[in-house]
Amino acid sequence: MSASVFLSGLSHWFDDFQVLNGINLEIAAGEYVALLGPSGCGKTTLLSVLGGFIQPTDGQVWIGSTDMTNVLPAKRPTTTMFQDYALFPHMSLRDNVSFGLRMAGTPRRQRYRLADEKLDLVGLKADGSKRPHELSGGQRQRIALARALAVEPQVLLLDEPLGALDLKLRRAMQDELKDIQRQVGTTFVHVTHDQEEAMAIADRIIVMNAGRVEDVGPPARIYREPATLFTADFMGEMNHIDVRIINSKVETVLGLTDSLDLPDGVGKLCVRPEALSIDGNGRSLGNVILQDATFLGSYIRARFAPTDAPDQILVAHLPPTQTPKTGTVLKMYVETNSFCYFPDNMEKQN
Amino acid sequence: MTRSFSWLYLAIAFGFIYLPVGALVLFSFQDGGLPVPPFNGPSLRWYGEVLSDRNVTSALFHSLLVAVGSSAIAVMLGFFAAYGLARYVLPGSVFIRALLIAPLTVSYLIVGLGLLIVLTRMGLGLSLITVGIGHVVINLPLAFAIIYASMGAQHENAERAARDLGATEAWVLLLVTAPMLSPAIAAAFFLSVTLSWDEFIIAFLLTRFDITLPVEIWSMLRSGLSPSLNAIGSFVFLISVAALLLLELTVLRRRK
Numbered sequence: 001m002s003a004s005v006f007l008s009g010l011s012h013w014f015d016d017f018q019v020l021n022g023i024n025l026e027i028a029a030g031e032y033v034a035l036l037g038p039s040g041c042g043k044t045t046l047l048s049v050l051g052g053f054i055q056p057t058d059g060q061v062w063i064g065s066t067d068m069t070n071v072l073p074a075k076r077p078t079t080t081m082f083q084d085y086a087l088f089p090h091m092s093l094r095d096n097v098s099f100g101l102r103m104a105g106t107p108r109r110q111r112y113r114l115a116d117e118k119l120d121l122v123g124l125k126a127d128g129s130k131r132p133h134e135l136s137g138g139q140r141q142r143i144a145l146a147r148a149l150a151v152e153p154q155v156l157l158l159d160e161p162l163g164a165l166d167l168k169l170r171r172a173m174q175d176e177l178k179d180i181q182r183q184v185g186t187t188f189v190h191v192t193h194d195q196e197e198a199m200a201i202a203d204r205i206i207v208m209n210a211g212r213v214e215d216v217g218p219p220a221r222i223y224r225e226p227a228t229l230f231t232a233d234f235m236g237e238m239n240h241i242d243v244r245i246i247n248s249k250v251e252t253v254l255g256l257t258d259s260l261d262l263p264d265g266v267g268k269l270c271v272r273p274e275a276l277s278i279d280g281n282g283r284s285l286g287n288v289i290l291q292d293a294t295f296l297g298s299y300i301r302a303r304f305a306p307t308d309a310p311d312q313i314l315v316a317h318l319p320p321t322q323t324p325k326t327g328t329v330l331k332m333y334v335e336t337n338s339f340c341y342f343p344d345n346m347e348k349q350n
Numbered sequence: 351m352t353r354s355f356s357w358l359y360l361a362i363a364f365g366f367i368y369l370p371v372g373a374l375v376l377f378s379f380q381d382g383g384l385p386v387p388p389f390n391g392p393s394l395r396w397y398g399e400v401l402s403d404r405n406v407t408s409a410l411f412h413s414l415l416v417a418v419g420s421s422a423i424a425v426m427l428g429f430f431a432a433y434g435l436a437r438y439v440l441p442g443s444v445f446i447r448a449l450l451i452a453p454l455t456v457s458y459l460i461v462g463l464g465l466l467i468v469l470t471r472m473g474l475g476l477s478l479i480t481v482g483i484g485h486v487v488i489n490l491p492l493a494f495a496i497i498y499a500s501m502g503a504q505h506e507n508a509e510r511a512a513r514d515l516g517a518t519e520a521w522v523l524l525l526v527t528a529p530m531l532s533p534a535i536a537a538a539f540f541l542s543v544t545l546s547w548d549e550f551i552i553a554f555l556l557t558r559f560d561i562t563l564p565v566e567i568w569s570m571l572r573s574g575l576s577p578s579l580n581a582i583g584s585f586v587f588l589i590s591v592a593a594l595l596l597l598e599l600t601v602l603r604r605r606k
Contacts (some may be wrong), residue, residue, distance in 0.1 A: 010431070051512065073510075073513050073514045074513050074517065074518070078514075080514050086511040088511075088525075088529075103512075103518075104516055147515070148515075162530055
């Protein structure tokens with residue numbers, strides 16, 4: 001009950017504006033993939049192309065081993081879970097969930113039985129005769145999921161499904177979505193602009209920006225070794241350090257001249273705030289002065305100015321037990337192998 | 351002080367609106383030959399007279415038939431027009447919309463005369479059907495405007511979901527769009543019924559042998575005032591009120 005997805009050379013224009021730009025992607029059967037990117041990056045358009053609601057200007061959509069580029073949504077083995085759930089307000093939950101089966105001509109008794117199974121899957125078995133307006137946001141969300149799964153699609157498309165829920169409920173629903181995906185084994189393509197959600201939920205993340213695919217890979221790789229500067233910044237806070245390499249000699253405002261093996265050129269060294277510490281582990285970055293510190297529960301976000309380069313602000317995440325005073329001079333260390341290097345002209349090479 | 355003034359104002363305003371209706375209904379129970387004070391009664395004599403008058407009862411039945419039939423057609427056409435204009439990008443859709451609403455501004459006399467000329471030119475005899483056509487012409491813009499106004503984007507997503515789940519266009523309209531818009535459709539229908547029910551000019555111009563109730567009342571009026579006219583008027587009022595109540599109940603119940 002799951003199929004692979006293959007996109008080749010996909011481009012789409014809205015009038016003069018190019019929303020998708022040469023997208024090539026492969027999604028394996030049964031995979032949970034997150035399409036991640038800022039607003040307007042084309043991720044929702046890409047999902048609409050997968051669902052058949054938009055005909056791409058250029059390129060092909062293959063689902064399984066069939067070319068689906070010009071197939072209507074009704075005839076595709078995909079279903080979409082819409083951002084606003086799009087439940088039918090005038091129907092009971094059971095009728096909502098069994099709607100797709102009704103359209104497929106399944107007899108009433110059988111489709112109600114199958115609908116009850118799906119209601120059970122999302123934990124709302126007892127509420128089959130209720131109407132959507134009697135439910136909370138999270139419950140509506142589950143009904144939308146049950147309805148989309150009831151027709152046994154090979155690919156389920158989720159359009160920012162958790163966007164309208166509060167943080168706590170969102171985290172709970174993430175776990176639930178993942179569990180359900182494992183149970184049914186359907187390929188899930190999940191659009192989100194929340195990088196934490198993408199990392200929590202997906203086997204693989206596809207980072208999009210301005211209609212292009214920036215990076216594709218498992219969450220840990222995307223976060224720790226981003227392919228582009230955009231991905232690096234989008235996945236979480238990053239310290240940028242300007243760097244110049246001449247004749248294999250590395251020059252930065254922080255020293256750091258040794259043991260970085262980089263090609264000649266100008267670029268940025270990036271390091272995550274959690275790779276910086278003041279506890280003496282790793283390589284030294286010299287003396288820094290604490291500018292300010294913000295307590296954020298599980299860590300303290302602290303801003304430091306190196307004594308040698310006061311304009312190069314470094315952000316570090318310190319354990320919440322350490323509370324140094326503002327203005328203190330401290331020694332800063334960085335985990336080995338935690339740097340990413342991006343040459344300045346890389347964007348143009350793409 | 352101001353509070354009692356507002357109540358007084360309210361009483362006067364409603365008195366102005368409902369006193370004639372009240373007087374009409376009151377003198378339908380008159381026990382005597384003229385619907386003028388002093389009031390003698392009450393008596394159901396005129397109601398009995400009216401209900402045993404074949405002309406009146408058949409006109410009443412004709413009016414109901416025309417009202418329900420023409421409203422059903424007007425609402426259906428209005429619904430399809432609204433759906434097409436709300437969901438599809440059509441060339442000149444602003445113009446089409448204006449053209450659909452425009453008959454609202456044309457006087458019933460013009461609509462009636464126009465139809466009369468066209469229908470006689472085409473050699474079609476005047477009947478209840480021609481009145482029905484006239485009432486569709488005047489009620490379609492209203493039905494279209496009401497249904498179009500409530501056809502929002504939130505319904506569009508439900509329609510997409512239905513299509514995604516394998517529904518054909520006909521099923522989408524029947525199982526999703528129409529039920530979701532049922533309050534607006536009911537409102538348009540009952541409003542059309544009340545308007546068609548007591549419409550006189552078009553009905554007068556476009557009927558010949560089978561006439562509707564307002565036309566019957568008019569022909570009775572020519573032989574002078576009689577409490578039987580009050581009785582018929584009360585009937586007309588009662589049915590209009592019933593239609594409005596039905597509208598309130600169906601629409602308000604869904605809003606809850």
